Amino acid sequence: MTRFAEAMPNMLRHAGEWDGIYTHLARDGSLIDRHRTWTRCEFPADGEFAYVQSNRLTWGDGRVVERSFGGVFRDGMLHWDTDRFVGYGWETHSGSVMLRLDRKDEPGVHFVEIIHLSDDGNTRARTWQWFEHGVPTRRTLCDEWRVG
Secondary structure (H helix, E strand, O other): OOHHHHHHOHHHOOOOEEEEEEEEEEEEEEEEEEEEEEEEEEEEOOOOOEEEEEEEEEEOOOEEEEEEEEEEEEEEEEEEEEEOOOEEEOOOOOOOOOEEEOOOOOOOEEEEEEEEEEOOEEEEEEEEEEOOOEEEEEEEEEEEEEEO
16 A cells, blocks of 8 residues: 555545536537446555445436446556456646546447546546547546545
């Protein structure tokens, strides 16, 4: 945990529970989808994963999807290899967290995500830039506030 805290100190400030809204937009700005999200970010003191994220996505029509996944810390970065994606994340000098995730369930699709926490640590903004075969195709805007 010490090496992780040294490499990604701001990432640890994301620990806890978050409510939010995900807005998915086409390249032309038209709405693709919007739904609520609840996210838990955990940093276990021991075990296989340095980071565990749990999500519950809820749509207005009553659909609910729950997912959980873990990331391992190596080479100064978090690494993921799940059934849906493979990728890595790092922290910038200014404290933003960057991710590159390649979708296994959508061959040829990846996204780059930036996550930035507010100064008081109570809100955060996440932006996903989606690419299909190297071409930008859509954006996801995530506005979240801390609830626990």
